[in-house]
Amino acid sequence: MSLVIAEQVRKLYRSGETEVEALKGVSFQIGAGSFVSFVGPSGSGKTTLLNLIGCLDAPTAGSLTVAGTDVATLNRTSGAAFRGSEIGFIFQDFNLLPVLSVYENIEYPLLMIQRTAETERRKRVMALLEAVGMTDQALKHPDQISGGQKQRVAVARALVTNPKLVLADEPTANLDHATAFMVINLMKQMRDQFGTTFVFSTHDPRIVGEAEVIHHLEDGLLKESEQKGDGSHD
Numbered sequence: 001m002s003l004v005i006a007e008q009v010r011k012l013y014r015s016g017e018t019e020v021e022a023l024k025g026v027s028f029q030i031g032a033g034s035f036v037s038f039v040g041p042s043g044s045g046k047t048t049l050l051n052l053i054g055c056l057d058a059p060t061a062g063s064l065t066v067a068g069t070d071v072a073t074l075n076r077t078s079g080a081a082f083r084g085s086e087i088g089f090i091f092q093d094f095n096l097l098p099v100l101s102v103y104e105n106i107e108y109p110l111l112m113i114q115r116t117a118e119t120e121r122r123k124r125v126m127a128l129l130e131a132v133g134m135t136d137q138a139l140k141h142p143d144q145i146s147g148g149q150k151q152r153v154a155v156a157r158a159l160v161t162n163p164k165l166v167l168a169d170e171p172t173a174n175l176d177h178a179t180a181f182m183v184i185n186l187m188k189q190m191r192d193q194f195g196t197t198f199v200f201s202t203h204d205p206r207i208v209g210e211a212e213v214i215h216h217l218e219d220g221l222l223k224e225s226e227q228k229g230d231g232s233h234d
């Protein structure tokens, strides 16, 4: 079953007289429960594509379906509700709130987006803290933990709403190689444990090999797609 279906997706940015065609017609499908990477040089369109899949922006042409919803049918309000229930986000600069503890950062989407009751919130946050190995750091604040630990917290926060899809734009850009490798493998473990589909972008050839499906973007076009092994998992 495909969670994301893109057909001839184009994105044109206009500012004044200038036009940039960031995506020039890309087609692909992302299977539910898969671990996928978009790789390509700077300016190839990775962020643009992840923003479209994340319903943060709309395609100029073509069709894009995410979790059964044609993203063109979403407006500002329904788009926000859709993202809140179906999609988790991980960012390269972690985006943790400095005034909140590790526990509160993970809990935040449940309060702000899903308005979950307290007992259920506690249950979910504790389970995610455990899953990402951060239980003993729960009361610390972001400035008291390492970059790798911050990204672990961000992975937990992305998963706490139980989304079908987690999107990570260059999640390892601010991490050294060993830590980058650990974070990517944590994401893979989370896919195994929760069945969540993970899609990340990178231009780091050292970690891209960890993905099971690799889409190569170049100048707004999909040049090649590789599937490693049989793509199946338990």
Ligand SMILES: Nc1ncnc2c1ncn2[C@@H]1O[C@H](COP(=O)(O)OP(=O)(O)OP(=O)(O)O)[C@@H](O)[C@H]1O
Residues within 6 Å of the ligand: 013, 014, 015, 020, 021, 022, 040, 041, 042, 043, 044, 045, 046, 047, 048, 049, 203
């Ligand atoms: N908001 C925007 N307005 C105008 N042009 C844009 C905008 N966002 C991106 N672009 C252009 O679209 C193209 C693709 O950019 P995009 O950020 O998607 O690439 P990328 O592969 O993510 O690059 P990087 O690895 O450097 O983040 C580039 O030419 C970029 O300058």
